[in-house]
Amino acid sequence: MSAFNVPEEFYYTKDHEWAQVDENVVTVGITEYAQDNLGEVVYVELPEEGQKVTQGEPFGVVESVKAVSDLIAPVSGTVIEVNMAMMDNPGALNDDPMNDGWLIRIEMDTEKELANLMRAPDYKKLIKV
Amino acid sequence: MNSQLKVTPLKDEHIRLGAKMVDFAGWYMPVEYKGLRHEHGVVREHVGLFDVSHMGEVRIKGPKALATVEWLTTNDVSRLSNNQAQYTLLPNDQGGVVDDLIVYCIEKNQEYLLCVNASNTDKDFAWMVKNNRGAEIINESSQWGQIAVQGPKALQLVDRIFPEVLPPTFEMRSTRFAGEGVWIARTGYTGEDGVEIFVPAGKTAELWRLLLDKGQDLNVEAIGLGARDTLRTEMKYPLYGHELDDENNPYAAGLGWVIKPKIKDFIGRSHMLAGREKGLKHKLIGFRMRDRGIPRQGYKLFSKEGEPVGHVTSGTLSPTLNDNIGIGYIDTGLSLEGTVFNVEIRARMVEAEVVPTPFVKDTSLQKQS
Numbered sequence: 109m110s111a112f113n114v115p116e117e118f119y120y121t122k123d124h125e126w127a128q129v130d131e132n133v134v135t136v137g138i139t140e141y142a143q144d145n146l147g148e149v150v151y152v153e154l155p156e157e158g159q160k161v162t163q164g165e166p167f168g169v170v171e172s173v174k175a176v177s178d179l180i181a182p183v184s185g186t187v188i189e190v191n192m193a194m195m196d197n198p199g200a201l202n203d204d205p206m207n208d209g210w211l212i213r214i215e216m217d218t219e220k221e222l223a224n225l226m227r228a229p230d231y232k233k234l235i236k237v
Numbered sequence: 238m239n240s241q242l243k244v245t246p247l248k249d250e251h252i253r254l255g256a257k258m259v260d261f262a263g264w265y266m267p268v269e270y271k272g273l274r275h276e277h278g279v280v281r282e283h284v285g286l287f288d289v290s291h292m293g294e295v296r297i298k299g300p301k302a303l304a305t306v307e308w309l310t311t312n313d314v315s316r317l318s319n320n321q322a323q324y325t326l327l328p329n330d331q332g333g334v335v336d337d338l339i340v341y342c343i344e345k346n347q348e349y350l351l352c353v354n355a356s357n358t359d360k361d362f363a364w365m366v367k368n369n370r371g372a373e374i375i376n377e378s379s380q381w382g383q384i385a386v387q388g389p390k391a392l393q394l395v396d397r398i399f400p401e402v403l404p405p406t407f408e409m410r411s412t413r414f415a416g417e418g419v420w421i422a423r424t425g426y427t428g429e430d431g432v433e434i435f436v437p438a439g440k441t442a443e444l445w446r447l448l449l450d451k452g453q454d455l456n457v458e459a460i461g462l463g464a465r466d467t468l469r470t471e472m473k474y475p476l477y478g479h480e481l482d483d484e485n486n487p488y489a490a491g492l493g494w495v496i497k498p499k500i501k502d503f504i505g506r507s508h509m510l511a512g513r514e515k516g517l518k519h520k521l522i523g524f525r526m527r528d529r530g531i532p533r534q535g536y537k538l539f540s541k542e543g544e545p546v547g548h549v550t551s552g553t554l555s556p557t558l559n560d561n562i563g564i565g566y567i568d569t570g571l572s573l574e575g576t577v578f579n580v581e582i583r584a585r586m587v588e589a590e591v592v593p594t595p596f597v598k599d600t601s602l603q604k605q606s
Contacts, residue, residue: 147257147269147272147273147463148272148273148274150531150554151529151530151531151554153529153583169583171531172273173273173274173463173467173553173554173556174268174273174463174466174553176531176533
């Protein structure tokens, strides 16, 4: 089992999204563990700017050749930026899911929801690294 | 690994090669090694090895062997001479199918080997025994390993290990490997030329390693079940549980060429014919997406007017065409090539078009035939 990069400063969901919080803006992507399990990503569907998302609800999908996987919003809020490059070139998501492979930025409604997310030590336990 | 899962003689080989292992219909199997799309390309361009040891092997023999296989299957078994193979169906008594399979004639009238789908082996065997017409029916699945060698360079590789035994298409030859009897059958499920080798379970790993070793300069690689599925989908080969099942009439799947009701009787014959004579409501088609989206099994099809007209049975990104393709049942009136319809993908209507199949046309198998 290769060691997956699980940065300490990120938040994580049980569905394997990461969330990086910068004041009230949350950048969201999928973890290295998620991309490894999916295999080669061939299709990405993301919401449009201005769309509302809800914590725990799907906001898009990623598909490998074999499987469809929902993307789950780590926090509620409004989508303020979408990484269109991932829709045009889905394979790039496999190359760098934690940085260039970010998917959307959300202006979050309330910081209180962050309490529902995991920090790195708990996420590492979840994926057993 | 879940200890309930069944394993093939090649389990340790897969792990050593770094395969991603999954539960496939109760079997612990490699879904991919280096990556599905890469593996798909290896088979289309070079040669790939597939572990298909999970497939079931049932031997039917004795003086009533032919009569039994004729009754159990839809194709004309009496036509087979020794060493010939035939794609066929195992019908149920309602006009649907229990499974699809290949019948190999070991000795005309006396002895046949039936190769069936892994997930159906127990069900098929029980069905055969229940409908036996006096033959000896033996489930030999656990005794056999099976390796498929597929791709434009497959024959070159096999010839290095088994010189001068290669059979013509849809025939097999028996020969020896490591002191034991093996069968080499010129069959496959990828659309490429190649063989499937039946080898005793205890010798399967040895043959696997030898094939990988002798094929290094041919770019041979192990191929997972993921690419096996995309390869067969590009050819529109049916897969049980997708295009075929207990209920669908196989005539609707375009399989009339393996159903011979005029020259023989078989289980469920009258139901199957009645279904066809009533007029087939649905037909199995191949289609490509005109807009963004990958069709998946179970997605619904709609006419441009918004009427429900069918469903997707298989769909994928085609690694060869880099296009999203699907197979599905659609109302017969919409089954003509060029017809445009919608696939419902996550509550969105995405346009698709009926296209000719196989989707991929210049494979090594098509070139040689």
